[in-house]
Amino acid sequence: MIEVGNYNKLEILRSTSVGLFLGDGEGTEILLPTKYAPEAFSIGDELTVFCYLDHEERPVATTIKPKIRRNTFGYLKVEDVNDYGAFLDWGLEKQLMAPFREQAVRMQVGKSYVVFCYLDTETFRLVASSRLHKFLDNNEVALAPNEEVDLLMTRKTDLGWEAIINDRHIGLIFLDDVYASIKTGDRTKGFVKKVRNDNKVDLALQPLGHKQLDRNAEKVYQKLSEAGGSLPFHDRSAPEAIKQHFQMSKKSFKKAIGVLYRQRKITITDKGITISNSAI
Numbered sequence: 488m489i490e491v492g493n494y495n496k497l498e499i500l501r502s503t504s505v506g507l508f509l510g511d512g513e514g515t516e517i518l519l520p521t522k523y524a525p526e527a528f529s530i531g532d533e534l535t536v537f538c539y540l541d542h543e544e545r546p547v548a549t550t551i552k553p554k555i556r557r558n559t560f561g562y563l564k565v566e567d568v569n570d571y572g573a574f575l576d577w578g579l580e581k582q583l584m585a586p587f588r589e590q591a592v593r594m595q596v597g598k599s600y601v602v603f604c605y606l607d608t609e610t611f612r613l614v615a616s617s618r619l620h621k622f623l624d625n626n627e628v629a630l631a632p633n634e635e636v637d638l639l640m641t642r643k644t645d646l647g648w649e650a651i652i653n654d655r656h657i658g659l660i661f662l663d664d665v666y667a668s669i670k671t672g673d674r675t676k677g678f679v680k681k682v683r684n685d686n687k688v689d690l691a692l693q694p695l696g697h698k699q700l701d702r703n704a705e706k707v708y709q710k711l712s713e714a715g716g717s718l719p720f721h722d723r724s725a726p727e728a729i730k731q732h733f734q735m736s737k738k739s740f741k742k743a744i745g746v747l748y749r750q751r752k753i754t755i756t757d758k759g760i761t762i763s764n765s766a767i
Contacts, residue, residue, distance in 0.1 A: 492557030562672030658688035
């Protein structure tokens, strides 16, 4: 079965003047236009291609990697708006439509929005929706504390940054846990801080416990190396200066330099921190 809106591993069946016809082994065929066909191939080779509907609503394959695929979230820019909805750039020739009914706020040309791509069961077309909570589920959250997850930042609130977790759940990074610049649409790795009794998920951008200490210590040491072995920061430096330079809290910074000091990798003075001679 060929799944529209997703990647498919298909066999080359035959070559024609318009392109390669690919098959799924179950009798279904799809065209890979000549401009996307590999220069060298043999009948029977397998290709991984993305399948979608072209301008005439015909199934077609491409080797171009789209910015979003079926049943996933992405951050897309509006290229056009007409009487039917907004049309988003998802990296393919035919733009992805977001019908007006699926827009949480009326979309504007030139602006970007976090959307979900799905197959409309009425029209059998791929469409986008910015009504994100329709496609997120926190009823059952099988996540463990300190588990690494994929995050897509959606919006900043009074409490912190909301983020989509693994294309499935919604979580929150509290402002006190944000030590780096974040903007809507950013993708990053994160860590589960806590799953509450009501299945709300608290997130962090750094691992907890010893892993966090190790990572922060590595970050400080790397900054030191890049600066030539010395930096004017110590345990009495201003928290904002530390946050701006190292993207971590002063508390985390003090723990990190403590780790490096105990490992005899740095020396600490009232002028700052320096890579020790024994570590060079």
